[in-house]
Amino acid sequence: MSQTTSAILKSSNLSAAALMVVAGLAFAGVNVALQWAGMIGGLSSTSIAFWQYFLALIFALPLIWRHGLGAMRTGRPVLHIARVVLSAGGVQLWIMALAHVPLWQAIALSMTSPFFVLAGASLFLRERVSLTRIGATIFGFIGALIIIAPWSEQFTLHALLPIAAAALWAGASLITKELTKSERPESIALYLLLLLTPVNLALYLGSGFAWPPSDGWMILLVAGVLTAAAQYALTRAYAVADASYLQPFEDLKLPLNIILGWVVFGFAPDAGFWPGAAMIVLGSLYVMGREGTSGRRTAKA
Template sequence: MVLAGIGFAGINVTLQWAGMVSGLSSTAVAFWQYFLAFIFALPLVWRQGLKALRTRHPALHIARVVLSAAGVQVWVIALAHVPLWQAIALSMTSPFFVLAGAALLLGEKVTLERIGATAFGFTGALIIIAPWSEAFTPYALLPVAAAALWAGASLITKKLTASESPESIALYLLLLLTPINFALYLGSGFALPPAEGWAVLLTAGVLTAAAQYLLTRAYAVADAAYLQPFEDLKLPFNIVLGWVIFGFAPDAAFWPGAAMIVLASVYIMNRETQARRAMGK
């Protein structure tokens, strides 16, 4: 899980480099990132075979991939305009959207603790975005939008796990995300990346395949509740890499806002874990 976190931090740095330095469009970056990752992951896909394509809910798979693809596009645009540390911290609001969606769409119980922790976390996000500041830009809202889209994909994943195998869920994402990204790329003109951009895209593809594999391996050998705290390591990993590569350093308002998001996320995770244990799950 730690290695996966380092891999995802490397992905974010390469994506930001592709947008800020190489000047690649979000559609080009998203397509080549996942297409190359698909190529590098082909041996794993081949091992699963066609049995992993059996499904009773094709519409849910498509909806999940559409939300994921939209989240990727928004995220790549955000990284081209927002400092890495700010984007990562704001993307950590995703669990709060999951909680809201679980109540609205899945009928899960809403408690005052959930509402309070979510409000606390979003207050932290508001401090980081600082809409009252002269330095505010609407691009700062994009990581939050990406978090909301990915939360929607997570809710559909939760719905699918009741009847679909993990292999089927993962394989459909891999197979469908590339053609959707290709359609968006084609619609924007399908301009090939410049020669200097290919090294960045190849790096992003390799890291994406490796990070997804490491993440899958982690969840295969350990409980999700045990692994969740390691998700918060992505914040320091990205801060360090963003500082080393781009010289981006968080401002003073970032730290209290980020702390509020992390604390709210950890609190919700602990309460959910205790609730599952109380029900014997």
């Protein structure tokens, strides 16, 4: 591998890592906004889901203005539909889980997705999954286990719902990576938002359509903006780096969500959270550092 190629790969990986952090921050903001809308605003879950993604679609429309109708051109509609089906199923399981599992515990359980992604990336995308990536993911997952404490009396079968959601979202992530081989990031982000809207609308109508109260619109607007930003950053990250490389950075969503929820709501997890969160962060940083070191060694060879 030439020095120029190695430098490009290193730069791409670091850019993707930064995009994953941006997406994680945006998703943390979304979760806090949605929790505010449900707990304080009194909005139903179907109402929140519809307006969240509908408003995100509205805020993403400037991408069409910027890139023209070419942003909607696709040669793989079946993959877009499959991605939306998996995403919608994950959202519904996630909502069901939050009715029984504390948010911070549900987020920790959802971090089992790297195992599904690593397996899928190797089997279906033919990506090389290094021992470094596997080790960092396992290290982060052990940190999640410390937080979850499955040996405690509070652990119930409802905890399987976030794991099921994680499996569906992992499938959606793998499809996202596959789509980036032939589709523009703008198209991938727009199609998700566009196709999720009728699905969420059907669920909204089925539960009884009701307009949000006037004081609920601002938080829904915030959720819509952050959702659009998060989806775009996530798609851009998958466009420039391997799915298996990006997975440890998914672990950052736990400390980001917990810290932001602590600041906004004052919800403080127990003492077991802190060492577990530290392991999650260290696992992600270790992968980024190893990728950079690998790139420098290759450049010198």
